Amino acid sequence: MAPTSGQPVYGGTLTYLEHQPPTCLYLPAAGFYPNGGILNQITDKLTWQNPQTLEIEPWIATKWEVNEDATEYTFHLRQGVTFSDGSPLDAATVAANFDVYGLGDTALKLPVAEFVNNYERSEVVDPLTVKFHFKKPSPGFLQGTSVIGAGLVSKKTISLPYEQQCQLKNIVGSGPFTLKNQVVDKEIDLAARKDYNWAPPSSKHQGRAYLDEIKIIVTPEDNVRVGALTSGQADFVRYVQAYDEKTVKDAGFQIYAEPTRGVNNGLYLRPSNSILKDLDVRKALQAGTDVKEVVDTLFTASYPRATSVLSHLAQGYADLSKDLVYDPAKANALLDKAGWAKGADGVREKDGAKLRLGVFVAGPQPLSKQTLELVGQQWAKLGVQLEIRPADAGTQAVDIKDAEKTGVAHSMVGRADQDVIKSHFHSQNRDVILSKDKKLDSLLEEESAEPDNAKRNAKVGEIQRYVIDQGYAIPLFEEPQVYGGAPYVQGVAFEAVARPWFYSTWKTQQ
Secondary structure, three states: OOOOOOOOOOOOOOEEEEEEOOOOOOOOOOOHHHHHHHHHOOOOHHHHHHHHOOOEEEEEEEEEEEEEOOEEEEEOOOOOOOOOOOOOOOHHHHHHHHHHHHHOOOOOOEEEOOOOOOHHHEEEEOOEEEEEEEEEOOHHHHOOOHHHHOOOOOOHHOOOHHHHHHHHHHHHHHHHEEEEEOOOEEEEEEEEOOOOOOOOOOOOOOOOOOOOEEEEOOOHHHHHHHHHHHOOOEEEEOOOOOOHHHHHHHOOEEEEEOOOOOEEEEEEEOOOOOOOHHHHHHHHHHHOOOHHHHHHHHHHOOOOOOOEEEEOOOOOOOOOHHHOOOOOOHHHEEHHHHHHEOOOOOOEEEEEEEOOEEEEOOOOOHHHHHHHHHHHHHHHHHHEEEEEOOOOOHHHHHHHHOOOOOOOOEEEOOOOOOOOHHHHHHHOOOOOOOOHHHHHHHHHHHHHHOOEEEEEHHHHHHHHHHHHOOOOOOEEEEEEEEEEEEEEEEEOOOOOOOOOOOOOEEEOOO
């Protein structure tokens, strides 16, 4: 009989069902949640961000020093840490990793990591000491060393070109699990690394992982994932839809609704679009979106209604709920003022053009299609036509970067640091609104180079207000990652933005 005393046991396989297959696993580009579910098991980071306190704690780095203006960071590393190929995780390797993350490599086609700002160079002080120099203050760097994109890989891996670093078989990390087998786009089997012994010191569990293996199976159908969980065929699943939460709970299974603490799930309006270049039109869409109806109709208490651009758990959050009031009369008045008159078919027209905007269903976002359809119904009452295109459209990769074809983006980004707002909006980062707004870029750059935390939070508040005032965002809800787990699965942990970490996970029955 399996032990039920609550004491962890070694052994067994965790069958984990993932909603989507992983994409490119080059670490700085691997923020996609299906990627994180793999990379969190096979790579370690310099630091660990405590998901409860958000404090930065030691991991591969035992301690560090930061100078007063946050332009120099010195990290002291643990002894005896090795990658799964046996090579040492030393200062030279850490330097090689962050030189790529901070500077990119054009010859290898490796892009710069969005969590690194103002990077200048690394300096190997001795085999276990590495120092990083920055051209300007980079106060977000310490937290940046804890994020999924800062996973440490071997020198061999970091020297490969982008296309090869995208492939799981080439990712050599120092984490508690290693790749055992992969069927591309279908299944990934990870095996515990027997000699692993460098978990974060704050982890109650030390040494090798409890589990022997993790079997990650790509299962796109929501009902199949939930059915497999509740019938005992799977132990843990990601992406339990809002409408399935009750089914999981009623079967005696656990829901984990983990916050992502970043830029909220929302609709982002692109001002370089010929219709949306008019501030009155953007503000009309903001006022004419009934967010309460969206959240109440489609979602659960796991999805708090947004009150700003950022989650209320984000650092620098400013409550802007008074500026995000549903007011269809105001919306209609603004569209009238902007010269858009309703045509015979109910769609507004101006100078022979229809008030028609394109948007793609966002595959990673929960119930994106249903959300867009409901917003489309609300906008139709205003005389605005929202053209919703499928997430797998053949033209998506090109058209989503064209503001004229795709005036609206459905998006979010999780990160427990003030720099998350820069990642989302800056023209050199994710650039969700395809920004040509030099003032916005300047505000974001000021935020990312402000070493005083109180001033930095104030700047984040100023940016949120500016984004709302300019009608660039229609925040919808604070997006969680929602998982379902069997009652016999114990010790599941999540990092600060809700990616699972199965190092301490164990099963009370096999």
